[in-house]
Amino acid sequence: MKVTLISIPVRDQEKALKFYTEKLGFIIKKDMPLEGGNRWLTLVSSEWQDGPELLLEPGPNHFEPCKIYQDALMEAGMPYTQFDVKSVDAEFGRLTELGVEFSVKPSTMGTWKYAVFNDTCGNNIQIVETL
Amino acid sequence: MTLYEKEINRINGLIYSNQEQIETVIGVRSYIDHNFDKDLNLDLLSRFRFVSKYHLLRLFKKYYGLTPRQYLIDKRVEKSKEHLKNGLSVTETCFSVGFESLGSFSTLFKTKTGKSPTQFQKEQLSRSKLGSEL
Numbered sequence: 001m002k003v004t005l006i007s008i009p010v011r012d013q014e015k016a017l018k019f020y021t022e023k024l025g026f027i028i029k030k031d032m033p034l035e036g037g038n039r040w041l042t043l044v045s046s047e048w049q050d051g052p053e054l055l056l057e058p059g060p061n062h063f064e065p066c067k068i069y070q071d072a073l074m075e076a077g078m079p080y081t082q083f084d085v086k087s088v089d090a091e092f093g094r095l096t097e098l099g100v101e102f103s104v105k106p107s108t109m110g111t112w113k114y115a116v117f118n119d120t121c122g123n124n125i126q127i128v129e130t131l
Numbered sequence: 132m133t134l135y136e137k138e139i140n141r142i143n144g145l146i147y148s149n150q151e152q153i154e155t156v157i158g159v160r161s162y163i164d165h166n167f168d169k170d171l172n173l174d175l176l177s178r179f180r181f182v183s184k185y186h187l188l189r190l191f192k193k194y195y196g197l198t199p200r201q202y203l204i205d206k207r208v209e210k211s212k213e214h215l216k217n218g219l220s221v222t223e224t225c226f227s228v229g230f231e232s233l234g235s236f237s238t239l240f241k242t243k244t245g246k247s248p249t250q251f252q253k254e255q256l257s258r259s260k261l262g263s264e265l
Contacts, residue, residue: 077133104136110147111157111194116135124135130195131157 005042007055008080009070010121013041016056019120023098024083029053038062045083060122070122077103079116079126088113088129155180156194159187163199167206168229173199203229208243211236215252224248 010016020026026043030053034040042053060067073080085091088106092115096102103124104116113129147153159176176199177184191199207228214224222233225248230236240248 077135079135103133107139109139109143110153111160130160 003052005053005055006081007057007059008119008121008123009059009066010056010119010123011058011060012121013039013056013058016119016121017041017043020054020056023095023100026054056121074122074124077116077124080123082114082126082128085127085129088115088127091115091127152190153194155182155187156190159191159199160195160202163203163206167203167210168227170229170231171203204239205243208240211240211248212244212251215248216255218252218256221248221252 008016017028020043021028025046027046027049028041029044029049030040030042032040038058041056043056044053045051060070070080092102092106095117100117102115102117104114104126106113106115108131111131113131114126116124116126119125159180162176162179163171173184173188177187180187182190188198191197191202195202197205207230210228211224211230214227215221219227221237225233225236230239237247240246240251244251246254
């Protein structure tokens with residue numbers, strides 16, 4: 001067995017695609033039509049194209065518990081998932097310029113530096129740098 | 132303040148209260164990052180931070196979740212991927228990232244990446260060639 005995919009629930013796949021590619025810098029790996037206008041839409045990191053794919057899944061629109069869980073995480077400020085970056089400060093600067101909103105500015109916790117932003121698709125996302 | 136921030140602050144106070152230990156492990160990790168191509172061992176690392184080697188081993192594992200040796204190997208494999216992508220030969224790559232035997236390098240590389248260094252390099256090079264042709 002291999003781990004090749006992680007999924008992120010999004011309310012609007014097209015909007016998510018724009019945010020994750022244009023702001024965060026991911027690139028499209030797969031885009032296949034499914035029923036009802038839904039897509040199997042996956043992205044990869046541009047600097048690690050062999051790495052795991054990120055599935056932007058429209059779960060919250062089709063399965064109420066998914067929406068409730070997503071809303072509860074958002075409300076609590078909890079990240080849905082996290083991405084590794086070389087420099088949290090540099091990414092914070094770059095993303096802030098692009099209009100991305102951070103709920104947690106770059107902070108240090110022991111051997112980690114982290115920050116949390118809103119992906120505009122219903123999730124808080126954390127970026128992390130190992131010190 | 133969100134619930135998440137409150138929780139993070141609470142946990143931070145509990146598990147990251149020993150600043151001296153944190154500085155020690157950050158220093159050792161950074162030393163490995165800058166010297167992964169040299170002959171590193173626990174004795175050397177512990178002398179460098181003035182702590183006993185077993186203490187250092189425990190500390191590193193406590194804060195990073197893996198031993199300095201495992202971290203060093205991951206670092207070397209990650210660097211060797213870069214070298215192979217850039218067209219360095221398998222032998223050159225092996226020695227330039229600090230491995231001492233070609234055999235153990237190949238075995239480790241395959242365990243960590245699922246491919247032998249030669250296979251990995253072939254795929255990378257044919258991929259970049261394909262990319263420029265299509």
